[in-house]
Amino acid sequence: MDLLVxxxxxxxxxxxxxxxxxxxxxxxxxxxxxxxxxxxPEVENLRGHRAGDLSxxxxxxxxxxxxxxxxxxxxxxxxxxxxxxxxxxxxxxxxISVYRDPLPPGVDESAPVAVLEDELVEEVTxxxxxxxxxxxxxxxxxxxxxxxxxxxxxxxxxxxxxTSRFAYWPRRAARGGDALAPGDPERPVQFxxxxxxxxxxxxxxxxxxxxxxxxVGPERALTMGGLLEECADAAGSDVRFTWVxxxxxxxxxVEPFTELPLWLPERHAGIxxxxxxRAVAAGLEFRPVEETVRDVLEYERGxxxxxxxxxxxxxxxxxxxxxxxxGADAAR
Numbered sequence: 001m002d003l004l005v006x007x008x009x010x011x012x013x014x015x016x017x018x019x020x021x022x023x024x025x026x027x028x029x030x031x032x033x034x035x036x037x038x039x040x041p042e043v044e045n046l047r048g049h050r051a052g053d054l055s056x057x058x059x060x061x062x063x064x065x066x067x068x069x070x071x072x073x074x075x076x077x078x079x080x081x082x083x084x085x086x087x088x089x090x091x092x093x094x095x096i097s098v099y100r101d102p103l104p105p106g107v108d109e110s111a112p113v114a115v116l117e118d119e120l121v122e123e124v125t126x127x128x129x130x131x132x133x134x135x136x137x138x139x140x141x142x143x144x145x146x147x148x149x150x151x152x153x154x155x156x157x158x159x160x161x162x163t164s165r166f167a168y169w170p171r172r173a174a175r176g177g178d179a180l181a182p183g184d185p186e187r188p189v190q191f192x193x194x195x196x197x198x199x200x201x202x203x204x205x206x207x208x209x210x211x212x213x214x215x216v217g218p219e220r221a222l223t224m225g226g227l228l229e230e231c232a233d234a235a236g237s238d239v240r241f242t243w244v245x246x247x248x249x250x251x252x253x254v255e256p257f258t259e260l261p262l263w264l265p266e267r268h269a270g271i272x273x274x275x276x277x278r279a280v281a282a283g284l285e286f287r288p289v290e291e292t293v294r295d296v297l298e299y300e301r302g303x304x305x306x307x308x309x310x311x312x313x314x315x316x317x318x319x320x321x322x323x324x325x326x327g328a329d330a331a332r
Contacts, residue, residue, distance in 0.1 A: 001025045001206050004062040004087065006050065006079060007069035009036040011160050012093060012153075015198040016066060017043065023202060030057060031069075050075050054082050064089040064205035072122045073135040080143030091205045092140045094150045096190075096216060096271055097130035103270035105188070109152070109212045109278060137212065149204050151197070154216035154272075155262065158194040158292060159299035165261040166191060168311030169228060170297040174235035180317050180324075181241040182249055182263035185225030188273040189262045190216040193292045200284045213279040217286040224262060227289065234293045244324050252320055259312050 003020055007013040008029040017040055020027050027043045037045070046056040050069075057079075065087045070076040080090050098113045114131035121128055137150040157166035172179050192215050200215070225243075232239050246265045256264045264272065276284070312320070 001064065001202075002028070002062045003202075003205060004028045004030060004057075004060075004065040004083070006030050006065065006067045009039045010069075011162055012156055012194050012197060013068040014039060014160060015158070015194045016068065016201055019195070019198045020202055025202070028060075028062065050079060054078065057082055057086070060086055062087050064091060066091045066093070066201055066205055067140070068093050070136050070140075071124050071129075071132060073119070073132065073139040074122065076136040077139035077143055080140045080148070084144050089147055089149060089205055089208070089210075090140050090144045091149045091151065091201060091208075092137060093201070094137050094152045094212075095130065095133045096152050096154045096214065096274060098134040098137065098152060099130070099271060099274075101130075101271070102267055103274070105270045105273035106275055107270065108275040109214055111274075146210055149208050149210055150212040151201060151204070151215050152212055153192055153197060154214075154274075155191040156194050156197060157191045157296065159295055161194070161296075163310055164300070164308045165257070165310040167296050167300050168261050168308070169231045170234060170293050171300055171308075172311065173228070173231035173239045174237055174297060174301075176235075176237040176239045178321065179239050179241050180260075180312065180320055181224070181228055181243045182254075182260040183224065183243070183246050183266070183269075185228075185243055186223050187266070187269055189222055189224050189227055190218075190272050190274065190276075191262070192217045193287055196284070196286050200279070200282075203283050208282060211278075213282060213284075214274050214276045215279050215284060216274055216276045217284075218289050218292075219286040222289060227262070227293075230289050230293045231297075234290060234297050242321070242324070244320070248324060248327065252323060254312075254320070258310055259316070261310055 003025050005017060008017050017027055029043055030046045032049055033047050048054055048056045065083055100112045100114045113134040116131045124132060141148045197215055228241055254260055
């Protein structure tokens with residue numbers, strides 16, 4: 001397969017390109033050349049800017065394109081329209097965040113998506129991200145009707161994750177001692193390993209049916225408590241998790257998914273329990289959770305001078321513990 005990748009040098013993109021090369025596909029990258037430009041010297045690199053200069057893509061043909069970095073509908077539309085006669089399939093990496101909140105557990109791809117009052121808004125924020133992704137899906141489909149595949153991925157995890165959100169938990173387990181754990185330990189959680197996602201995207205790019213797919217895992221139902229047990233086992237530490245409830249965390253202004261990754265208050269937690277059966281039927285497969293956790297921990301231990309934007313800092317966690325214990329003492 002001749003594959004064009006928009007992006008291709010960060011996280012999902014780099015795993016996608018590596019998987020494609022390992023499968024013997026011919027890969028062309030299109031990006032600005034600003035992020036790891038020498039990462040794949042063996043592939044063709046086309047330089048340009050999605051917001052303005054797509055000229056390097058003209059006059060070429062590929063079997064499929066994978067758009068790993070589309071966030072603004074206008075820009076996705078421009079790419080899809082230009083490539084409409086150049087590719088057979090347009091695979092767009094979207095997000096579970098497209099769904100309208102609150103979302104009941106177990107919904108499939110037919111659930112309503114978020115909307116913007118002003119569809120000309122282009123600033124990507126926590127409030128606009130999901131609706132913009134939904135509009136990007138629509139823009140691609142309108143440009144290439146019946147030939148677009150939208151991959152609604154859950155939290156994407158694994159080595160080379162620039163957000164380090166998922167990595168907070170293996171790292172916190174490895175630090176040991178008393179650790180704060182959020183909400184209900186029996187609450188479901190979902191995510192997808194970037195390497196599993198990459199392999200499946202290739203399958204879809206080559207022979208997948210058009211439409212939308214919830215790309216979330218793992219293979220078996222997983223709870224937050226189960227995930228933290230896997231993290232403790234992988235770290236081989238003496239970590240002791242203390243579970244604190246949603247009301248306390250909200251009262252303390254803890255930021256969901258950022259300060260405590262994979263935690264959402266119960267009323268929003270349906271986004272971590274969506275139906276993935278369509279993607280599984282189309283061939284999406286998942287490695288064991290313990291393998292993902294182990295590989296993430298190994299990757300994090302090998303990082304030098306890493307900066308983390310996600311998770312509780314030690315001082316913040318200690319302060320929360322003090323407040324939690326004050327409340328527990330007062331209730332006695």
